[in-house]
Structures are given as C-alpha cells and as structure tokens.
Amino acid sequence: MSIYVCGPTVYNFIHIGNARPVIVFDTLRRYFESKGNVVRFASNFTDVDDKIIQKAIAEGKPELEISSRYIEAFLKDVADLGSKTDYIQPKVTEYMAPIIAYIDHLVQTGYAYVVEGDVYFRVSKIEEYGHLSNRKIDDLQSGSRVEINEKKENPLDFALWKKTKEGITWESNFGPGRPGWHTECCVMIDEIFGGAIDIHGGGADLIFPHHENEIAQSVATHQHGIASFWMHNGRLNIEGNDSEEKMSKSAGSIVWVKDLKDKLAFRLYVLATHYRAPLNFSFTHLETYEKEFQKMTQTIHAMKRKLDLANELVGDSAHQEDLASIRERFDAALELDFNTPNAITELQALLKSMNILLRQPFDAALWRQALVYADEMTEILGLQVPYSPLSLADKELFDRWDDARKNKDFAKADEVRGELQKKGLL
C-alpha cells in the first residue's frame, strides 16, 4: 500500500494548522498497519521556495542551512505529536535532475511551453482539469482569483519552471532558474512509487490548484491520474480568528506546535474531529482534552501497576466479550470513512470499563485482555502512554505501604505513601 502526503515548505516552525495532516495521515498509516498492510508512506520537504530564499537573504545564510534547520525542527514536532518519523522524506533539492527531465518531457510533448526562460503547463490540453475540485474551466477562467500574467497563453496555466537570478538556481534546457511548486510531488511519486499511488493526502486548501495541477501533469505524462483515492483534511481555525490563513499571516495569532505543553493531548483533540470537518481550535477545548488525556493515562497506568503488584494470577474470562465488542466497534469506526471521533468514543468506553474493573475483585485474565486492547487502540491513534514496569524496590515499597495500613500504623503509612508519590508511582 502506498500513501503520499504533501509536506511542509521548510522556512519556519509549524503551527497547529500544519500539524493536522501530520496527525491525521499518520493515524491512517497506523490503522492500515494494524490490519497487516505494509504501508510505504512518503511526504516531501519543499526546500526550494521564494519564502526560503527570502529568509536566507534576510539572515545572510545559504538556503540549505535555513531548510535543514526547519526540517530538523519539523521532525522533532512530528515525533512530539506522536507521529512516526520513519517515513520516506524526499527533498526537492535531491530530485532536481528528474524534475528538470519531467518538465522537459512535458515541453517535448506539447503539454508545456517556454516563454522567456519560464515554463508553463498548458491546462487547455487536459480534459479532466477541474474534476477533483469540481470546478469548470470556464468558471475558473472568468474567476477573479486567477492571477493575470501576460506571458501565459491562458490564465489557468501554471508555472513549471521560473527563470530567476535571485537565490539558489539550477541549470536547465530552458535556462537557469528553479522549479515551480506543483511538479515536485509528481516527480517524487514517479521516482518512489512508479507513477501512481493508492492514497494521496493533504489539506483541503491544496485541492485547487495544487492537486488539480498534479493530476494534470500526471495525465500528460502517463495518461492516467496520480492516486486511486484522495483524502483531504479540513481546515483548522482558531476561535476568534476567522481562518487558518489569517493565522499564518498575522504573527500574533499563530499557535506553534513547539509551544503546546501537552502535544499528545492536542493529538487527541485533533482526532476527536472527523478529518474532513473543519476544526475550531480554542485553548478552553484544549484544556478539556489535556484533562481527558491525563485521565486516560492514569487509568492505564493504575491497571498496569496493579497487575505488576499482583502475586498470584487468578480470574477467569467472564466479561471478556464486552471488551471484545468495544475493540471490534473501534475498528468498525475507522473502517467507515476513517471516523476517529467514534473510535475515540470506543476508547473512552474501554477506559470506563477498566475503571469499573479496577474497583472489582482482581481478575488477571480480564485485566490483561483490557490492557491488550487499550495498548492496541492507543497505538493506532498514536496516543500510547509510556509505562515502565515496577522495579523490585518499588514493589517492596508498595508492600511496606500495604503492611503499614494493615497494622494501622498510619504515621508509617503516610511516610511510605509520600515516598511513592515522590517517585511518581501514586
């Protein structure tokens, strides 16, 4: 199975809007993997771009120093958000030769044309243009959002190569310059996956023009589209701001991922909304999810610790079916249009059952089964809570606490309790 997600332009840290696809598509990958699929997952780094060049000029540093700084920062954020970092990470600068060859081929076959060192794609040659975004070419042409450029045959034509003298440039048959943004994903998908993939992901803001333009280039090059399925995550708006766009434009209203204090709680928050729906972020809601995530962690830890402390393994498998049906409903939710909010509801149901079990007589088999499900479900959602089994010394401490309470030695019990708390075990 192959998944490709359009990645970041690395000229700054990422804000919480940028984090949404990072969380959504990592969870999708995890779900497919939990079902036994081998998933080849790629997401690119746009490390050549006007914004990177502007930053390089402003700081007096080479572009590659800027991009590698923010690639490193991005991957740290990705890991902190509970997403996997072991995916294929193509960079534009490493794909320049195939990108130039790809554009050259489009020119040779009449799908692109050169004007004074710039290269543009001839959109009128693609009948399917506009299908993905459900737009008509005529409407697009008369739309005011299309920039006017005298050099283009048609206002919808998009740049494949830009002639420039500013910043980093590459040599090509069309002259020195750098590629436009829309070609890199096509070339990377060609080089990594051989021309087509199962699922192409990205933010809904990329549907037009970026993904339309990817399809157009693929149709021109291979006579077929680029992906069997397209998945687009909805926008993330900050309450009080009317759009994500506004967040990226006005510095004061940006919420950086690196500044979030509990990044897994933010992940829970993101997944609690269906991936296609808009998400209205507020700090009040975030606090609710921080508390919720803390509660989840406490329940799982409490059960693991009590199992650690159990001397004998007793119990039967009565009630296991109730837990098994929760586990089944969890998968069913994801199977049906990747409904993570419903999956989270099932995880909450499991945790509620675990809290009831914790108050009932010890049942090792049942508890272990509950924990297997909790681990599987949190692993799929990327919400695993690390747990270190109790050491022998810690177990002895719990025993001393127990003994003191049994002997009604409350001063001693309090003292041991304090020690346990200090070690973070209570």
Ligand SMILES: [Zn+2]
């Ligand atoms: Zn892309």
